[in-house]
Amino acid sequence: MERENLDWNSLIKAIQQPNGCLGLLLLGLPFLRYNNPRWIERYFERNKKYWQMIGKQLIESWKRGKLDLSNIDPEALSRMIELSSKFSNEDLETRQRFEATVLWQMLNQKLLLGENFDDQIKTRNDSYRKVAKIGPVVEIILKDRDPKLAEVFVFGFGDPRQFFEADEKLFQFLEDNLLFIRLLYQDAEGNDYTRKVNKGLYLRHLLRTMVLADRFYHQLREKNVNLNYEVLIMMSALHDVIEISRKNGLKLTKNYLQQGLEREGFSQNDAYNISHAAEFLIPKDLNLSYFEQKKQDFERVWDGQGLADEEKDWWEANRDYLKVIKAVDVLANLEETVDDLQKGRDDGVMKRSLEERYKVFEYRVQKIKEEFKYSEADNSLGFISEKISTPNLTT
Structure with missing residues (x-):
């Protein structure tokens, strides 16, 4: 194989060979770096150009859509991540996105192979450990092979990189509590509540809020x-x-919810705060314009405006x-909203125009950005603004 003109098919075959020189090198990296750091540094310095070329071609092929990960076994996928992260000179963001894409494929294979997945992967590196940790949660969400549940998973976590950057505590929380949460968002016949416009499961919205809460937990x-992680994530869920539940004809009470949380293992005080927050966050029916009503409701939660003294004390203790x-x-x-617009879903079922909703979003996002870092919101607002100015815009 010429170093200046790498045969891509040969590289894939080399990665897939369990005892190939590349495979042995990747498997031995932790040992070599620990026991012979000077040797390994000299070796890679002499061969740096070659290994960077391999890493570059690996990611370039993926960027051009010529890398079919579905035909590559779990062991080779795991080695690909090692290869790209250790030898590619691509920018960090590109390498992270490539790694997340490969991990995503490994996760799909774990779902398909089940217990046989472990038999097909010998490189027990970080990528394997991530997939092993996350797998049970994905199985809970996707076990019914319901496309709407799959959408919950994909939208809830955003792109694959966000998924694998989430704290492991989030996946443990989901493994322990997701079935309990889903049950509370179902009607008496066990049907999942759905959203107004996209008709997708309401669970999709909840999972997204949990992922974002995980992100803001670390910012705080x-x-x-320092907040209680499990309380924060359950409160967001x-x-x-x-x-x-009330909109769907069920009279779910705060006391009933608190009792359920205590059965799930939350302390009486934490269960009270979570259930009380669910009641506190219900918007008040104010006889105001749409914008003013949304503004006042936001400020009531955000700044504690308009609260009675007793309620203000609870708000002060739980404001973060x-x-x-x-x-x-x-x-x-x-x-x-952006997802619905991008996918051409009918906006006519909404009570308020896109212009009115944009104005409300713009105000609240500005306040949120004073407390939390989330640049993605600017992109979303920009898309909606462009959609308003060019209604026939297609994406």
């Missing part, structure tokens, strides 16, 4: 604001549960939780 920790929950709810709704 950087500011030395159940922020709409009382309101939505409430700000996260309000932020993730708004941002998830914003992203769903």
